Amino acid sequence: MRIGIVCPYSFHTPGGVQNHVRDLAESLIQLGHSVSVLAPADEDEPRPAYVVPAGRAVPVRYNGSVARLAFGPISAARVRRWLSTGRFDVLHVHEPTTPSLSMLAVIYSRAPVVATFHTAMTRSRALVAAQGLLQLVLEKITARIAVSDLARRVQVEHLDGGGWEIPNGVAVSRFAEAEPLPGWPGEAGTVGFLGRFTEPRKGFPILLDAYRQVAARRPGLRLLVAGPGDLADLGEAAPAGTTFLGKVSEEDKARMLRSVDVYVAPNTHGESFGMILTEAMAAGAAVVASDLDAFRRVLDGGRAGELFPVGDAAALAGTLDRLLDDPARRAELAGRARQVVASFDWPVVAERVLEVYTTAIEATGGVVADLDEPPRAGSLG
Amino acid sequence: MWWIVGVVAVVVLIATYITWTAARVDRLHARALAAQLALDAHLVRRAAAATELAETLERPELQALARAARDALPEERELAENDLTRALRALPRPRNSPDLSDVVVASRRVALGRQVHNDLVRDALALRRRRLVRLLGLTRKHPQPRYFDVDDPILDEITVG
Numbered sequence: 001m002r003i004g005i006v007c008p009y010s011f012h013t014p015g016g017v018q019n020h021v022r023d024l025a026e027s028l029i030q031l032g033h034s035v036s037v038l039a040p041a042d043e044d045e046p047r048p049a050y051v052v053p054a055g056r057a058v059p060v061r062y063n064g065s066v067a068r069l070a071f072g073p074i075s076a077a078r079v080r081r082w083l084s085t086g087r088f089d090v091l092h093v094h095e096p097t098t099p100s101l102s103m104l105a106v107i108y109s110r111a112p113v114v115a116t117f118h119t120a121m122t123r124s125r126a127l128v129a130a131q132g133l134l135q136l137v138l139e140k141i142t143a144r145i146a147v148s149d150l151a152r153r154v155q156v157e158h159l160d161g162g163g164w165e166i167p168n169g170v171a172v173s174r175f176a177e178a179e180p181l182p183g184w185p186g187e188a189g190t191v192g193f194l195g196r197f198t199e200p201r202k203g204f205p206i207l208l209d210a211y212r213q214v215a216a217r218r219p220g221l222r223l224l225v226a227g228p229g230d231l232a233d234l235g236e237a238a239p240a241g242t243t244f245l246g247k248v249s250e251e252d253k254a255r256m257l258r259s260v261d262v263y264v265a266p267n268t269h270g271e272s273f274g275m276i277l278t279e280a281m282a283a284g285a286a287v288v289a290s291d292l293d294a295f296r297r298v299l300d301g302g303r304a305g306e307l308f309p310v311g312d313a314a315a316l317a318g319t320l321d322r323l324l325d326d327p328a329r330r331a332e333l334a335g336r337a338r339q340v341v342a343s344f345d346w347p348v349v350a351e352r353v354l355e356v357y358t359t360a361i362e363a364t365g366g367v368v369a370d371l372d373e374p375p376r377a378g379s380l381g
Numbered sequence: 382m383w384w385i386v387g388v389v390a391v392v393v394l395i396a397t398y399i400t401w402t403a404a405r406v407d408r409l410h411a412r413a414l415a416a417q418l419a420l421d422a423h424l425v426r427r428a429a430a431a432t433e434l435a436e437t438l439e440r441p442e443l444q445a446l447a448r449a450a451r452d453a454l455p456e457e458r459e460l461a462e463n464d465l466t467r468a469l470r471a472l473p474r475p476r477n478s479p480d481l482s483d484v485v486v487a488s489r490r491v492a493l494g495r496q497v498h499n500d501l502v503r504d505a506l507a508l509r510r511r512r513l514v515r516l517l518g519l520t521r522k523h524p525q526p527r528y529f530d531v532d533d534p535i536l537d538e539i540t541v542g
Contacts, residue, residue, distance in 0.1 A: 139409065139504050142416075143497045162496050355493060362419035363497045364412065 001357065003028060004088035004111070006079075007039040008100035011047060016168075016275075017094055017118050019250070020147070023171055025050055027350035038082050038101060054078045054101055071099040079104040083111075090114060090357045096141065097134060106140050112360040114353075116145040117163060142360040145353070148294075164356055168275055169349035172341055175254045175282035184259030188220025189324045192260030192285065194253065194276060198229045203266035203290065205234070209313035210266075212239050214320045221324070226256050257283035261330060262323050265289040268311055274298045278344050281305070281337035286330040288319050304336040399517065406519045409505040413526040416501045420494040420529060424462060425451060427487040427534070431465060434472075437480050443468050459531050466534045485536050492535045502526040 007021040018039075025035045029050065041053035054075055079101060083091070091109045093102035094116045106113055146163035184190060191211060197204035207223075215221045223238075225231070226245040231238050238244065248256055257263065263280035267290050274294045280287050281298075287305030289295040299305035306323065308315040323330055342348065428451040435444035446465045453461035469484060505526045508514060 135507075139405075142412070142501070143493075144500065162500055164493055164496055355490065359419070359490065359493045359497055362422070363416040363494065363501070365415040365418070 001033045001354070002087060002089045003033055003035045003357065004083065004086045004091045004105075005035060005037045006091070006093045006102045006105045007037060008093075008095050008098065008102045010040040011051065012041065012045060014250070020116075020118070020168060021094060022048070023169055023346050024350060024353065027169070027346040028354070030347065031350060031354070033354075036082070036086050036088075038079065038105065040101060052082055054082070071101070071104065075101060076104050076108070080108050083108055090361055092116065092353075092357070093141075094118065096137060103137055106137050109140065112142045112364040113140055114143045114145065114356055114360050115141045116147065118147050142363055143356050145356055166349060166352045166356070167344055168278075169346035170275075170278045170282050170341060170344045172282040172345040175257060175279055176284060176338075178251070178254035178258045178283065180259040181255050184224065185261050186220075186222060188222065189218065189262075190222045190224055190260045191320060192224045192257065192263045192280075193266075194226045194248075194256060194263075194280075196229060197225065197227050197231075198233050201268050203268045203311070205236075206266040206268070206290075206311055206313045206316065207264050208234075208236070208239060210264075210316035210320060213314070213317040214324070215239060215241055217321070218324065224256060224260055226253065253279070254283060257285055260285050262286050262288055262320060264316070264320070265295060266316065267292060267295070277305070278341050281334075281341040282345075284334050284338070286323055286333045287337060288316065288323065298340070300336065300340050304340045305333055399513070402511075402513060403517075403519050406508055406514060406523070409501070409508055410520075410523040410526065413498070413501045413505045416494070416498040417526070417529075420491070420498045423487065423490045423494045424458075427484070427491050428465065430483040430487040431469060434480055434484050438472075443472075459529065462531050462534070466532055469536060481536075488534045488536050492533060495529050495531065495534070499528050502528050 005021060005025055007018060009015055009018055011018050011022070021037060021039070025037050025048075028035045035050050037048075037051045038054050039047075039051055040055065041047055041051065042056055043053055045053065047053065055078060083105065088111045090113075091105060091111045092114045093105050095118055096102040096106050096115045097117075102115075106115070144163040146165050147168050148165070191207075191214075193204060193207055195202050195204075211221075211223050215223075221241055223242045224245070225238075225242060226248045228247040231242075231244050245252070245256060257280050260280075263277075263283075263285040265274070265277055265280075265287065269292065274289070274292075277287055277289060277295060277298050281304065287299065289299060289305055289307055290310040291307040292310060295305075296302065296307060299307065306319050308319050323333075428447045431447035431450075432444055435441070435447060446461075446468045450458075450461040450465040466488075469488065472481075509520050509525065514520060
């Protein structure tokens with residue numbers, strides 16, 4: 001199959017959508033398909049062979065954050081050139097409702113379009129104002145994928161459409177085969193946490209509280225923390241035995257997760273999918289997570305990882321104590337986690353995405369369903 | 382003199398808009414129809430997979446339901462497909478049974494085809510409701526697309542462990 005994928009964000013800056021597109025493209029190539037990815041990038045920027053640069057992205061303020069986007073006549077020309085040389089059987093765009101390469105590609109595509117919605121984006125004022133024009137873009141999309149139940153519900157409520165849920169994939173082997181950091185996890189046990197610990201909903205203070213209780217009884221216990229930010233911003237001193245790695249690369253993230261005996265996700269709410277849990281599971285750590293819907297689902301109702309009542313530091317401390325004493329139980333959890341995470345492995349997820357491609361091609365009769373010329377770029381202003 | 386130019390410009394604009402809307406009506410109906418044909422093919426495929434499974438498991442009642450779904454008249458199709466879905470759901474399912482995998486995949490493809498079909502029908506129906514479209518009878522040559530309204534045909538994923 002000839003597949004064209006559009007990533008609206010530059011690969012230069014790391015991000016969830018970019019990682020998703022990269023892993024998906026590489027998995028599809030491994031499965032023997034011909035894949036071309038169009039993304040904002042300078043000509044001379046280093047990039048994987050399958051990425052076609054669409055010119056530099058400009059920072060745009062949107063919905064309270066800054067997105068680096070490419071949208072305008074020059075981008076439009078590059079999109080059209082890419083589409084006509086690519087002669088794709090199917091076009092797969094990501095986040096097509098923001099003005100971006102993705103939206104341009106949808107407008108100009110003559111192939112069936114599959115769209116993936118990542119964010120649980122609520123209806124913005126700009127979106128309401130442009131609803132009529134947005135409808136023209138949405139009308140060209142044949143099949144819609146949502147990466148989480150939350151993203152799917154947002155689509156139903158705000159974009160008048162359903163969505164086929166395919167969870168984010170995990171490159172299982174990249175995590176399972178990573179080399180632990182030298183000297184970790186050590187004899188006395190290591191507890192790990194990764195994420196924006198300054199965000200209250202991540203629940204990091206709950207872990208600190210539990211860790212202090214457990215560490216008082218277990219000399220030599222260590223806490224390995226990674227994530228953007230500064231420990232000093234927490235407003236409390238980190239307990240003894242804490243090692244802070246700061247913001248880590250994808251590669252070091254895998255190594256960090258391989259370096260812990262127990263991974264803790266003490267989130268108080270939010271988390272639409274729990275990507276980090278599947279990564280910790282792939283790395284073979286025993287997972288302890290707060291009892292949130294999304295986490296319970298990923299952890300197979302508690303069979304592939306321990307759940308504790310949300311916000312309950314004492315319960316978490318008890319669970320940690322038990323697990324650190326019981327390597328057999330940890331191995332059992334890790335074993336089940338390995339089975340569960342296999343269904344999130346990228347090759348498996350890529351097969352599910354291919355089913356959507358096939359459906360989209362079949363649903364357009366295998367041929368172009370667009371009878372008239374697409375509107376000019378200018379009409380979308 | 383300028384008012385003539387103005388009137389001509391307005392007329393041209395309106396005519397262009399109507400032509401474009403008519404093409405859009407045709408396009409959305411063509412899409413809904415193509416999606417319906419694709420969904421139909423997947424329903425037939427699921428019935429075939431169910432028939433094969435019924436033969437393997439020696440369950441004549443399942444075979445009868447699969448045939449009923451395949452042969453149903455359009456107005457009875459949804460009920461017949463629901464009956465088949467219920468029968469497939471009720472099957473005792475040993476984990477990871479290879480016999481079942483065809484039916485599980487076929488059911489998933491039906492669910493996916495239905496999702497796509499209903500989305501495209503929704504787009505077409507929204508356009509049909511527009512005043513301009515109704516006023517000018519732009520939908521005259523297209524029968525009204527219908528949602529395919531059945532229970533979710535997805536069979537539980539065969540979970541591990």
